[in-house]
Amino acid sequence: MLPSYQLSNLIKEAFKTGKKQQAEVILYGHSAEKRVDANVVPIVEDNQHLSGVILVLHDITDIRHLEALRSEFVSNVSHELKTPVTSIKGFAETLLDGAMADADLRKEFLEIIRDESNRLTRLIEDILQLSKIEQHQIKPHYSEVDLVNVLTNVLKVLRKAIVEKNVTIELQLPQSLVLTSEADGLHQIALNLISNAITYTPNDGCVTIHAHKKGTEITLQVADTGIGIPAADQTRIFERFYRVHKARERETGGTGLGLSIVKHLVERYQGRIALDSIEDEGTTFTVTLPCEHID
Ligand SMILES: Nc1ncnc2c1ncn2[C@@H]1O[C@H](COP(=O)(O)OP(=O)(O)O)[C@@H](O)[C@H]1O
Ligand SMILES: [Mg+2]
Known part of the structure; x- marks a missing residue:
């Protein structure tokens, strides 16, 4: 009995068609689920008789997990970068739409634009720094x-x-x-x-x-x-x-x-x-x- 319905289907398919099958399947274990790249290769004998299959499972749980983290990071970064840009754009437009005539508003809005630009700079610096440290191939210069x-x-x-x-x-x-x-x-x-x-x-x-x-x-x-x-x-x-x-x-x-x-x-x-x-x-x-x- 195989722990995965998907996997047993893949094997059945290989037997039925006599063709190599490949898919990413999830195996449910006792403690955690595993994501594997499953390859099912039929063994065909000289007389065209199908004698069995070779099953190769490649554990890709960690790779998929890292990919998920990376894409979550990218979406967080985009969100964090968008916020100050939206604010800079909004206040600049309000100024152009007439707020510029009021000296107090002008100062207040320009200060916000300056602060948000500074935040954007800090964000970019921090993101670049993180990605630099994460490139483990660059060894520390002690x-x-x-x-x-x-x-x-x-x-x-x-x-x-x-x-x-x-x-x-x-x-x-x-x-x-x-x-x-x-x-x-x-x-x-x-x-x-x-x-x-x-x-x-x-x-x-x-x-x-x-x-x-x-x-x-x-x-x-x-x-x-x-x-x-x-x-x-x-x-x-x-x-x-x-x-x-x-x-x-x-x-x-x-x-x-x-x-x-x-x-x-x-x-x-x-x-x-x-x-x-x-x-x-x-x-x-x-x-x-x-x-x-x-x-
Ligand atoms: N010394 C501290 N006292 C209380 N909360 C802290 C302290 N240092 C960090 N934190 C909390 O941890 C969060 C993450 O810190 P950090 O990564 O430096 O980001 P931030 O840019 O928000 O300071 C902060 O937003 C704050 O909620
Ligand atoms: Mg901090």
């Missing part, structure tokens, strides 16, 4: 990097946001923390985590940046006193475009790609990332990276 330097630079980039939200930054760092890694990648990891900590913490909050070396590993911890992440969302926030509050988070100007970039980079360096969060109390992200890499 060199010696001081994580403390990287963090100092990241804080300079974020100075404006820190001042605007009156966030206290508490640093728990040694003089230097050298590891073999990629400076740009480390910068990106720290930037995305610290900028999230600032973004998702109300005014006057506190962000603690801690790093230390233990054995052959370096740990970077970014903790905030912010809104936290509900338990149900914690497993999903590393997915591309996943946001806890879609509409609200959009207003913060994020792309929804920051944490997936972090996760990909951490994996690229054979590290780990963990998350600890309580709603309305705060969130801590912990990244652990090996100190040494052999090129």
Whole structure:
């Protein structure tokens, strides 16, 4: 008894017609279903008698799954790109239709157009970055990097946001923390985590940046006193475009790609990332990276 009606039909057909049959069929197992490329080849003897069939099954479950993910990503990307473009187009048209005459409206609409253009730029940069990291054939170019330097630079980039939200930054760092890694990648990891900590913490909050070396590993911890992440969302926030509050988070100007970039980079360096969060109390992200890499 074969586990698939489709497959037994295919075999019957091969016996009936004496011709090779091919189809993609689903096999239902105990735990999961499998997608296989099934080939049924009749064995015809010298006297034209059909003595049996050869059945070749090629498991294509993973390939199909990857294809589905890819097409979901493409449709998400299209949607995310369309939103700012629609808004830019809409406000430009409203201006041309007469709103231009009103100085206040003109300023307001032009600001929206500028902000949405900036969002579009960030989206494109993040998408390009993700696709670059995902091309596993490009190996990391390791060199010696001081994580403390990287963090100092990241804080300079974020100075404006820190001042605007009156966030206290508490640093728990040694003089230097050298590891073999990629400076740009480390910068990106720290930037995305610290900028999230600032973004998702109300005014006057506190962000603690801690790093230390233990054995052959370096740990970077970014903790905030912010809104936290509900338990149900914690497993999903590393997915591309996943946001806890879609509409609200959009207003913060994020792309929804920051944490997936972090996760990909951490994996690229054979590290780990963990998350600890309580709603309305705060969130801590912990990244652990090996100190040494052999090129
Ligand atoms: N420190 C944090 N505190 C609370 N929520 C967070 C924090 N960091 C990330 N999140 C949640 O995870 C989502 C995904 O983060 P990210 O990939 O950086 O995208 P975004 O562009 O929305 O910031 C955010 O939209 C937010 O809902
Ligand atoms: Mg972010």
